[in-house]
Amino acid sequence: MSETRTARSRGTVTIEAERCKGCELCIPACPPAVLTMSTPVNRRGYRYPELHAGCTGCAACLLVCPDFVFEVFRFDTPVEHTVEVTP
Numbered sequence: 906m907s908e909t910r911t912a913r914s915r916g917t918v919t920i921e922a923e924r925c926k927g928c929e930l931c932i933p934a935c936p937p938a939v940l941t942m943s944t945p946v947n948r949r950g951y952r953y954p955e956l957h958a959g960c961t962g963c964a965a966c967l968l969v970c971p972d973f974v975f976e977v978f979r980f981d982t983p984v985e986h987t988v989e990v991t992p
């Protein structure tokens with residue numbers, strides 16, 4: 906059985922999956938760990954990052970990515986999400 910919790914996002918990112926080369930540098934660079942690699946692959950055969958609730962808009966992913974995959978947006982007002990957590 907899964908539980909729910911509230912996650913707050915203070916920003917978001919767009920992910921240009923077709924530009925990604927699957928190097929995974931962005932995954933440990935994200936302080937709240939809200940990026941995970943996809944299961945599907947892009948047209949070049951690389952897995953790419955997917956965003957989960959809790960982005961702070963810090964832009965660490967944008968700075969570390971060698972392929973300009975991310976755009977970062979900060980929200981004026983944080984957005985709250987209810988997310989399922991598997992214990």
Ligand code: SF4
Nearest residue numbers: 925926928929931970
């Ligand atoms: S750092 Fe950029 S190129 Fe590397 S996996 Fe992340 S999005 Fe893809």
Ligand code: SF4
Nearest residue numbers: 935960961963964966
């Ligand atoms: S902007 Fe910061 S918090 Fe949001 S996905 Fe990128 S590294 Fe993670």
